[in-house]
Amino acid sequence: MKCFYYSRYRFYKPEVKHELKFFLISDIHFSSKVPAERLSAITEQARALTPDYIIIAGDIIDSLDEIRTDAKLKRLTSWLENLGTVAPVLASLGNHDFYRKNPEFSGIFSKKRHWFAERNQNYIDELNAIPNVHLLNNSVYEDKNVYIFGLTQSPEYFQFDRDDERTTSLFHPGHEDLNILLSDIRQIDSKLIQDLPSHKAKIAIAHSPVFMQDKKIAPFFDEFDFIISGHMHSGVVPPVLNDFWRSDRGILAPGKLLFPKNARSVITSPDQKIIICGAVSTIQGSAKPVTFLNGAFPVNIATLEFSHRDTYAHKPDVKHEYISFPS
Numbered sequence: 186m187k188c189f190y191y192s193r194y195r196f197y198k199p200e201v202k203h204e205l206k207f208f209l210i211s212d213i214h215f216s217s218k219v220p221a222e223r224l225s226a227i228t229e230q231a232r233a234l235t236p237d238y239i240i241i242a243g244d245i246i247d248s249l250d251e252i253r254t255d256a257k258l259k260r261l262t263s264w265l266e267n268l269g270t271v272a273p274v275l276a277s278l279g280n281h282d283f284y285r286k287n288p289e290f291s292g293i294f295s296k297k298r299h300w301f302a303e304r305n306q307n308y309i310d311e312l313n314a315i316p317n318v319h320l321l322n323n324s325v326y327e328d329k330n331v332y333i334f335g336l337t338q339s340p341e342y343f344q345f346d347r348d349d350e351r352t353t354s355l356f357h358p359g360h361e362d363l364n365i366l367l368s369d370i371r372q373i374d375s376k377l378i379q380d381l382p383s384h385k386a387k388i389a390i391a392h393s394p395v396f397m398q399d400k401k402i403a404p405f406f407d408e409f410d411f412i413i414s415g416h417m418h419s420g421v422v423p424p425v426l427n428d429f430w431r432s433d434r435g436i437l438a439p440g441k442l443l444f445p446k447n448a449r450s451v452i453t454s455p456d457q458k459i460i461i462c463g464a465v466s467t468i469q470g471s472a473k474p475v476t477f478l479n480g481a482f483p484v485n486i487a488t489l490e491f492s493h494r495d496t497y498a499h500k501p502d503v504k505h506e507y508i509s510f511p512s
Contacts, residue, residue, distance in 0.1 A: 186424070187222075187510045189230060190463060190483040195502035197455060198410065198491040202384045203330050208236035208272070209487040211392075211415025212464035214247040214281060215261050218476060219466055223484060224264045226510040227465065231271045233511065234488055238331060239272050242415040242462050243279025243392030245312075247470045249305050250286050262315055269317030275326050276318065277335035279392035279416060280343040281469070282308070302340030321390060323373055332381055334409070336391040339369050343393070361395050363402075370405050381408045386491050392416050394447045394461050411489065412459045417441075419463035419485060420448035428505070433461075439469070452503050462487055483507060 208231045213219065231239060245261075252258040268274055284300035312320040319326045321335020342365040381387050387409045394414035396402050406412055419427070420435010435448030450461045463485025468478045496502075 186481060186483050187226075188483045189226075189486050189508040189510070190424070190427070191230075191506050191508050192450070192463075192485070192487040193490070193502070193504045194450075194452060194460060194487065195490040195492050195494075195497055196410075197493070197495060197497040197501070198386070199493050199495075200383060201386050201410070201491045203491075204493055205238070205330060205386050205491045206234070206236045207386075207388070207413075207489040208234055208239045209242070209413060209460065209462050209489055210240075210465055210485070211242035211413075211462035212244040212279070212418060212466060212469070213241070214244055214464070214466040214469035216247040216251040216470035217257070218247075218470035218479075222510070223465070227484065227486065228264070228268050228271065229511040230486060230508065231268065236272050236488060238333075239268060239274045240333070240388070240390060240413055241274065241276035242390050242413050243277050244281040244415060244464075244469075245276060245279070246308075247281055247466075248284045248286050248300065249282075249303055249308065251470075252308065258311060262311060265312065265318050266315050269315060272317075273326070273328075274315075274318040275333045275335065275390065276312070276320050277390040277392055278309075278320070278322060278337050280338070280340065283340040300344070302344060304340070323377070325377055327385075329385075331386045331388065333387075334377055334389045336370070336373075336389060338366060338391060338393055342366050342369060361393060363396050363399060366396055367401055370402065378405055379408065386410060388413060390414075394459055397459055398447070406458075409458065410491075413462065413489075414459060415462045415464065417445065417448040417461060418467050419461075420445065421467060421482075422449070423481065424483060452501055455498065455501055457501075460487070460489060 283302045285303045323337045326333045389406050389409045389412045393416040417438040421437050422430050433449050433451045434444045438445045438448050465484050467482035
């Protein structure tokens with residue numbers, strides 16, 4: 186499907202000095218299966234929407250194997266460099282940004298795990314070397330208008346239960362460990378998430394939303410205006426149903442049971458802080474043999490706007506629409 190599903194969120198934020206617009210994407214799952222046309226369309230649509238900043242909420246790549254050659258890595262960095270000509274790009278890491286394929290994995294019924302985790306510093310360094318692109322690995326981007334923190338949820342958080350050497354799948358769902366996430370956050374320098382500047386837009390990027398609103402986790406992010414997440418692929422709700430779906434549950438999500446919670450954004454109150462982005466690649470390249478289904482889903486993009494218009498004080502302005510790829 187050669188179109189975008191565009192979600193626009195406008196919130197009343199008079200305490201933030203300047204009105205701002207953020208272009209949001211997540212779960213690119215960059216691989217040879219992601220067409221150049223899709224990447225180019227994202228850049229041109231971002232340019233048309235004139236954001237002040239661009240946020241990528243993790244899973245930039247499908248696995249480290251997808252950038253194992255200089256040519257493949259150059260294709261990724263060239264696209265990100267072009268995106269950075271639109272506005273500053275602030276990105277966080279997702280679970281797939283740590284994954285390397287297991288050569289013994291044979292498909293969705295395999296008894297061998299799909300991934301091994303690897304912290305690849307060269308990948309991080311290469312992204313940070315791109316002009317106007319900032320990979321926030323438990324670190325902050327700050328200028329006169331914004332304070333943006335990128336939380337890295339560790340590989341252990343995503344795969345703590347995999348000692349039995351089975352892959353995660355619909356038949357053997359994985360889990361995310363609240364206690365490991367709590368430990369990850371406690372190791373962050375508290376100065377990065379406390380006593381934040383009141384007059385700036387304050388955003389935390391955290392790839393998985395699963396526990397970000399849990400009573401043990403949420404207090405760490407009280408000072409942020411919003412948390413931007415992805416990971417859940419909008420619950421893989423088909424386009425026909427998507428327009429009528431009013432639940433934060435999806436139908437399925439990578440490595441989850443059916444009808445997972447916290448899969449989608451349902452914005453009804455100005456106090457809501459978490460925005461869950463749909464995926465650029467709803468069916469990622471590694472999801473063989475069903476990758477062909479990706480053609481049935483649009484590319485998800487969103488914008489988040491900080492407005493001074495009191496029209497939105499009681500209820501945010503939320504709009505969804507389909508937009509054809511720019512020609």
